[in-house]
Amino acid sequence: MNVYKKVFRYVPEKIVPGILSILTSLLSGVILVYAYMLLYFFLENLILFRDEGQSYILSLKIVLALTLAGLCYLFSGVLSHIFAFRLETNLRKKGIEGLASASFRFYDLHSSGYIRKSIDSNAEKTHQAVAHMIPDSAQAFLVPLLSLALGFFVSLRVGIILLLLVLISGFFLQKMMGGSQFMQFYQEALNHLSAETVEYVRGIQVVKLFGNRLQSFKAMKEAIESYAKYAYEYSLSCKTPYVLYQWIFLGLIPILSIPLSFLLVKEAHPEKLIIDLIMIFFLDGVIMVAFMKIMWSGMYIFNASFAIDEMEKLYKAMQEDSLQYGKEEKFPNYSMEFENVDFSYGDKKVLEGLSFRLEEGKSYALVGHSGSGKSTIAKLLSGFYKVDKGQIRIGDLPIESYSKNALCKAISFVFQDSKLFHKSIYENVLLGKPDATPEEVHRALDLAGCREILERFPEKENTLIGAKGVYLSGGEKQRIAIARAILKDAPIVILDEASASIDADQEYALQNAFKNLIQGKTVIMIAHRLSSIQGLHEILVLEEGKIVERGSSKELLQRDSRYKKLWELYQTTEDWRINK
Numbered sequence: 001m002n003v004y005k006k007v008f009r010y011v012p013e014k015i016v017p018g019i020l021s022i023l024t025s026l027l028s029g030v031i032l033v034y035a036y037m038l039l040y041f042f043l044e045n046l047i048l049f050r051d052e053g054q055s056y057i058l059s060l061k062i063v064l065a066l067t068l069a070g071l072c073y074l075f076s077g078v079l080s081h082i083f084a085f086r087l088e089t090n091l092r093k094k095g096i097e098g099l100a101s102a103s104f105r106f107y108d109l110h111s112s113g114y115i116r117k118s119i120d121s122n123a124e125k126t127h128q129a130v131a132h133m134i135p136d137s138a139q140a141f142l143v144p145l146l147s148l149a150l151g152f153f154v155s156l157r158v159g160i161i162l163l164l165l166v167l168i169s170g171f172f173l174q175k176m177m178g179g180s181q182f183m184q185f186y187q188e189a190l191n192h193l194s195a196e197t198v199e200y201v202r203g204i205q206v207v208k209l210f211g212n213r214l215q216s217f218k219a220m221k222e223a224i225e226s227y228a229k230y231a232y233e234y235s236l237s238c239k240t241p242y243v244l245y246q247w248i249f250l251g252l253i254p255i256l257s258i259p260l261s262f263l264l265v266k267e268a269h270p271e272k273l274i275i276d277l278i279m280i281f282f283l284d285g286v287i288m289v290a291f292m293k294i295m296w297s298g299m300y301i302f303n304a305s306f307a308i309d310e311m312e313k314l315y316k317a318m319q320e321d322s323l324q325y326g327k328e329e330k331f332p333n334y335s336m337e338f339e340n341v342d343f344s345y346g347d348k349k350v351l352e353g354l355s356f357r358l359e360e361g362k363s364y365a366l367v368g369h370s371g372s373g374k375s376t377i378a379k380l381l382s383g384f385y386k387v388d389k390g391q392i393r394i395g396d397l398p399i400e401s402y403s404k405n406a407l408c409k410a411i412s413f414v415f416q417d418s419k420l421f422h423k424s425i426y427e428n429v430l431l432g433k434p435d436a437t438p439e440e441v442h443r444a445l446d447l448a449g450c451r452e453i454l455e456r457f458p459e460k461e462n463t464l465i466g467a468k469g470v471y472l473s474g475g476e477k478q479r480i481a482i483a484r485a486i487l488k489d490a491p492i493v494i495l496d497e498a499s500a501s502i503d504a505d506q507e508y509a510l511q512n513a514f515k516n517l518i519q520g521k522t523v524i525m526i527a528h529r530l531s532s533i534q535g536l537h538e539i540l541v542l543e544e545g546k547i548v549e550r551g552s553s554k555e556l557l558q559r560d561s562r563y564k565k566l567w568e569l570y571q572t573t574e575d576w577r578i579n580k
Contacts, residue, residue, distance in 0.1 A: 003305045007087060010094070010308075018134065021079035025138035028072035032139075033146040035065035036282055040154055043275045073135060080134040088127035091311055094363040095119035096317035104384040108317050118314045122307040126353055129307065133300035140293035147283050147290070158276050162283055168248060169291050173242035177293055189528030193227040205441050211379045249288040302547050324385045324403045331395035334360040334491045334522045336381055336412070341390035343376060350376050351545040354390070363523035365533035367566060368542035374526045377542075381524065383407050394492075411518075412490040416497035422466035425454065428480055429461075432488035440487060447516040448483035450476075493518050495525045530567055539563060 008015055042058040045051040100117070107115075144166055152159030197220070222269075336358040343351040350373050355524050358364050366374040379385055380392055383399055393401045399407070412432075419429050428440050434443075445451065445461065457463040465472065472480070485493065495518075518525075527533050534553050541549040541556070541563050549561050556563040 002282045003301050007304065007306045010090050011083060011087045014083045017079040018083040021076045021083060021134045022138050024072045025076040025135040026142055027210065029139040029142040030068045030074060031065050031069040031072060032286070033143060033150055033323065035062050035069060036064060036286065037061045037150055037153070039282060040275070040279055043278060047271045047275055055379045058293065073139070076135040081131045084127040085130035087130055091126060092119060093316060093526055095311065098315050101322060102318035102428055103322045103386060104379055110317065114237045115314070118310055118315050126304050126307040129300040129304035133297055136293045137297035140290055140297045143286050143290040145285050151283055151530040154279050155276050158279055161280055161508070162287065163288060164282065164490045169245060172241040172245040173253055173291055173295055175358070176238045176245065184558050187451065189227040189230045193223040194551060198537070201523055210529050221241065245416070249284060257576060323386050324400050326401040328402045329406045331398065331402070331406070331410055333395045335395065337393040338523065339393070340394060342388040343380060343385065344388055347547070351460040354545060354547070355542065356547055358522065358524070360522050361520065362537040363525065364526045365527060365539045366542060366565065367527070367530065367539055372542040373545040374542055375496055377497050378524055378526055382413055382494060383409050410490055411494065413476070413494045413496070414485055414487040418477055420465050420472070420477055420480060424462045426461040428465060429483045429487055432484035436487055444487035447486050448479045450479050450483050453479065482517050491521055493523045495523070497526055
């Protein structure tokens with residue numbers, strides 16, 4: 001019932017087909033056992049009373065009852081599949097909605113293979129489980145009970161034999177199903193294998209490109225071995241009880257024939273004993289099938305529960321680090337402030353007690369070694385992450401005070417590797433301001449230095465990017481991304497290594513685009529190319545998540561500073577040349 005509650009919670013619009021599936025399955029089980037009760041009356045009339053007319057009528061009723069039971073079971077399966085398809089769809093939709101609002105930290109802590117597997121495979125697994133669980137589980141537990149009751153109705157000895165059969169079968173069934181803890185380990189191993197397989201397949205191109213050996217995919221190898229271990233152990237644990245289970249059911253009649261043959265001689269009504277034996281034979285088969293359904297239903301129930309729990313765990317992880325938005329739509333000003341901010345990726349502490357203030361309308365650079373916290377600060381200011389402790393303020397109000405729409409409008413973020421969509425160049429730029437006029441879009445393209453890019457293509461700004469379209473260089477993509485940011489005209493601009501992968505030929509055009517983008521804005525720039533940040537108001541030097549120096553480039557170079565050492569290292573690398 002707990003599993004049913006979980007399942008029905010996700011499919012409120014299909015609750016009627018779900019309930020009807022359960023009821024029709026129960027009805028099928030009742031009609032099935034009723035057909036065997038008619039069989040008992042048929043045998044009585046045929047063997048004991050020699051009433052062929054009544055036996056003929058009963059045989060027609062038996063055929064009708066079995067057909068009706070089969071149709072009810074079929075209808076139950078159709079309804080459960082309709083319910084299951086909607087359940088799978090809703091789980092996938094919720095997963096996609098969760099991904100759209102998930103924090104960046106969620107993506108940092110969960111591999112793409114795990115996310116993809118958890119949503120796709122668990123939604124599919126839930127569908128498979130529910131589609132068969134509903135019709136089978138309803139019958140699985142009802143039919144053995146009704147068959148047992150019918151056995152005692154036929155005769156005391158039939159009932160006792162069936163009761164012993166049920167008890168023995170239940171014991172072997174428990175052994176066959178394995179413990180819940182074992183199944184938990186097995187499913188976790190299967191999930192781990194699926195996630196690692198996705199990662200492996202998606203990384204094949206990297207393996208081929210760099211010539212990596214299979215040993216570099218140690219996680220994949222370990223996942224295979226772990227799954228193989230649990231699958232083999234599960235098979236071994238089931239082997240003996242399953243063989244004994246089949247031996248008892250399939251060999252029941254030969255087992256009973258020997259002692260019953262001696263009873264036939266002493267039996268006053270041997271015909272009655274024959275009827276009992278035939279009923280044991282039929283009800284034995286019914287109970288065997290029902291117990292197999294119990295086993296499969298147990299697996300379906302566990303799989304459905306496990307899959308939904310995994311999905312809910314993922315949904316929770318998507319939301320727990322997301323920023324909670326407020327209702328403020330306007331910013332008093334665009335100054336930014338960190339106050340005693342702590343932040344970590346899992347167990348790795350990145351920022352601790354960090355405090356600083358950035359004034360409105362000024363441009364700042366964050367510099368430091370890799371891992372010093374530069375990109376983390378930029379992403380925290382953008383609302384991509386939720387801080388562990390402390391407070392971030394924009395316009396002297398906590399960042400959580402503003403609505404999501406207000407923050408999106410206020411901040412433009414240009415990444416190191418900007419993404420363009422499978423749309424035209426014009427449409428990619430228009431994303432920055434969907435209601436912009438064509439003149440505004442063209443002005444943004446010109447300010448970003450994109451005119452020379454457009455002139456290369458016959459369709460100019462209507463040129464399609466991507467599959468069956470054109471492919472642009474890194475510098476060209478960055479300039480179109482900057483055009484998008486210029487069109488957006490957000491008062492806060494964050495540039496995270498936006499020129500890191502650009503060659504010297506592209507850098508001059510890109511720097512001009514940057515100047516047009518940041519003019520009059522509050523700007524935070526993260527750059528390893530120190531030459532690109534000389535004209536900014538202030539430079540903040542970070543080490544291990546702390547600001548160790550602050551000042552203009554000129555001020556920092558005039559003293560024995562960490563920035564000066566970074567500058568000297570940068571100049572050394574700029575002077576490197578490849579000799580013949």
